[in-house]
Amino acid sequence: MIARDTSHLxxxxxxxxxxxxxxxxxxxxxxxRRIRAVFRTDKACQRIGQVEGIGPVTATALVAAVGDRSCFRNGRQFAAWLGLVPKQRSSGGKSRLFGISKRGDRYLRTLMIHGARAVLGKAHGKTDPRSQWIDRMREPRHPNIVAVALANKNARVVWSLLAGDEDYRPAQVAAAG
Structure with a gap:
């Protein structure tokens, strides 16, 4: 009787x-569906969605969070706001870099790093300049470090695209890296 009541429960x-x-x-x-609809109709989302590793969720989250793009003077400030730049302790003219600061928006940083990891998984064996940069970075470094470096690079590209109202040009980005 108890077993039957228990099984019903x-x-x-x-x-x-x-x-x-x-x-x-x-x-x-x-x-x-709503995120994809916003992504399809917003020009800024469309522009930054062209960057490898940035999809509709990341693009809409970045555009929604950034708001006024003029509050960042450059891409490094934007990457620092996301927490994707190394901690720096300098003394006596010697600069020491440590792990990323993680001071920025945790959700956006996570989206950027996961997007970068997805790009790392598909970059092996490709011959485009960005993939070659990734392969050069991979040789002496741990994959997590390369993922954060790529997320940092993507953040700087995103700032440039948002600040300049330009379309993404991968060849130009790879040449700058």
């Missing part, structure tokens, strides 16, 4: 959890 709980997960799936799908 477990079945009811499993059904409720399944229904809740189905509701969450529908809500996530609805949010994803």
């Amino acid at each position: 477990i079945r009811d709980l499993a059904r409720e959890i399944h229904e809740e997960l189905a509701r969450l799936d529908r809500r996530i799908a609805s949010c994803s």
Whole structure:
């Protein structure tokens, strides 16, 4: 008798959890559609979405968070705002660099680093200048360091695209790196 009541209880709980997960799936799908719609209609999102490693979610989040692009004088300030630049301690003319500061927006930094990791996974064996830069960076360094370096580079490119209202030109970016 107790075993039968327990099995009914477990079945009811499993059904409720399944229904809740189905509701969450529908809500996530609805949010994803809305994000894609904003991405398709916003010119700034379209421009920065051309950068490898930046998709609709990252592009819309960056555009929404940045707001006034004039508050950053350059790409390094923007990357620092995201927490993607190394900590620096200088004394007596000697500059010492440490790990990234992580002082910026955790969510945006995470999106940028995950996007960079996706690019790293597809860059091996490609011959374009950006992939060659990634391969040169990979040789002596840990993959996490390369991912953060690429995220930093992407952040600077994003700032340039937002500040200059220009389209993305990969060949020019690779030459600058």
